[in-house]
Amino acid sequence: MNTQASPPLKMTISLALRVFLPFALGYFLSYLYRVVNAVIAPDLITDMGLDASTLGLLTAAYFFTFAAFQIPLGILLDHYGPRRIEAALLVFAALGAALFALAPNTPMLILARGLIGFGVSACLMAAFKAYVMWFAKERLALVNGFQMMAGGLGALAATQPVEVLLGFTDWRGVFWILAGLTLVSAAGVYFVVPDHRPLDQGTNRQPEAKLRDALAGVKTVFTSALFWRVAPLCVLSQAIFTSVLGLWSGPWLRDVAGFDRALAATYLFWIAAAMVAGFFTWGLVAERLQRLWGVRPMTVAVFGIICFMVVQSTIASELVLEYPTLILSAWMAFGFFATAGILPYAALSQVFPANLAGRVNTGLNLLVFVLAFVDQWAIGAVIDLWPQTASGGYASEGYQVAFGVLLGLQVMALVWYGARRSIRI
Template identity: 55%
Template sequence: MTAYSPLSMVVRIFVPFAFGYFLSYLFRVINAVIAPDLIADLEMGPDVLGLLTASYFLTFAAFQLPLGVLLDKYGPRIVEASLLVFAAAGAALFAVAEDSTALIAARALIGFGVSACLMASFKAFTVFYEPGKLPLVNGFIMAAGGMGALAGTAPTQLVVAEIGWRGGFWALAGLTLVCAFLVYLLVPPTKRPEHKTTLSEQLSGVREVFTSRFFWQVAPVTMMSQASFVGIQSLWAGPWHQDVAGFNRAEVGSHLFWIAAAMVAGFLGLGALSERLGRYGIKTINIATVGLFCFMLVQLGIITEWAIDYPVIWIAFGFFGTTGILQYAVLSQHFPTHLAGRVNTAINLMVFISTFTLQSVSGQVINQWAPTASGGYAPEAYQAAFGLFLGLQAVAYVWFILSRYR
């Protein structure tokens, strides 16, 4: 592979993928801000709202295994640029949708279209960067996603106030097309496999990943922690601040902004910490073990409503919720480079299936309680839904610890 200067690596490799993941995360979290508008305009209940938001994760997850094969065979440049066109079409459809069915279809198309944004970057980084740099550079790309989460809070609130949620999605459709062109034009082509692999050979690589004992040590806790983090942050965090903490819409947007800012700090800080401590022989998996435990403690504070009096708990939620991404680097370092696309998409498949399931079920759980007098959701409903998230994480965490020491 041709050697590139540090500046060229940033401009041609990092920036295009960072822009794509920025948009992917913005699409992911935007419903937390526009949920009141969707409820008011289309009279959605929490069950429909949960399914609408989760539909992004369903198509995202469904395409992960084919995506891994495509990334390893055709490279991240072609795959991501092509899929982003579908994301742009989904955003345009969302902008003109008149009922929940059309909105669900549009969001599902968006999820399919951005399904390569993170995995394509991880694949490119395994090709262009040294293995020891992966936790750090993965942290930087995740921070770009965190900036998308930031943009999906107070800034989105301002945009929606000016041009409405439909106008905002038209703007997103245009930006997504621009990103597709940048990826195609700037990213260097990666080396194709030296021989044309058959579908059977490609699938054997998938089988190698899914039959790995190490993969199943890491996967369950990664699935549950990431699914809980994304499920809460991308939807329920906004309504919780309104219904339980009693904030108005401007205050909700401000608090979501700081949660997203903490997420950016987590991606950057934990990635840099892992890379630095790795020089002293401290493994990334050990840092993840501590961070995942802290994340569960933070959620306990939210469930017990300590977070009402101590909003810093939500900041900690944003910071420690990023810990699960360290496990991607753990897996990338464990498997050979030629399987990088398939191993990352394998864990991503598990994460997003879990996210779709938990976010859909959480909407059903919340719907078991009658709305409050103000039209919001009952505090007990949030406690039940978030308690479900935490319980599943605790079980997976115990498995993770026991399997490591066994």
């Protein structure tokens, strides 16, 4: 394989910001869309008459279309570059937000939510592709961490700020505002981001000649033993984190911890704040440890994921309820340690050829969001196995079983990763 890097290019602060900020705004909105249903869930349940399974399906529709587009997205990113692809897709996300605001029934909500997922499907992968093109590989873990921080800020905006905004408008008004912001983001990506590195003209800008060659790159990724050693552990941690934070953390705080919606929104804010801190910390730590002592990013990732699993065990077993003052600490630790699962993206992008970076990252993302779709819907289906409480909430036993099963799957993935020590990354 050709692993020759592009010639070095002086990266000024102005150029770095032109590359980074538009993609960061897009990912901010992507995460806001992903998490906002955790706050507006009571309104959706009341207005649309949703049970837990339907609420899970509605919210998870975002992940289904997001995942379905990942393989063609990787090919498009490697062919035509991140600027054009993300700008075009964000227009679809804006349309989906407008349809969500107008939706008269549940099927229309599901359709609109799916269109949003399709529209934001490039927000992370386009950024990662652009950063591989523009930044030195030694900086990828750090700049990827900053990108994830932007998503974390979007998750923050989807919690208490949205709860405050609901005092002035309803959930439909929130989505009209999101539609407008998404169009602004699309324009920013298209008109601000440089189309390509000047030194790459005539070289990396040439698309692969045939679709067959592009699909061969997909096959290279998905038949790699290295990819499949890393994927289960990375994918499960990110899918579970995404599905729980994006919806079920809010209902858990109301149904199991017994919080009102205002206090639950406050807790969700601090969980998202811990996630922002985690994205910054893990990216910085991985970059420094690799540069100064040669510690592999996957070593850092595994340590963080194990901590994430320990925290999940205290929540799934409801041990934290015996010490109510620790509920916030446990959930903030959930948000902080979960972010270590993003490090394998940078780790894998460093060992595959640069021209496959889009397909490597979208391959992981495909698996993450397929599983997030299944997880988010399945958690609701498990919760529905128990009758609703007298107050109209969901039974704590359903959360225990659902979260416990997900934790067990992660333990299996950790054993799989540890058993294949002959492959190093």
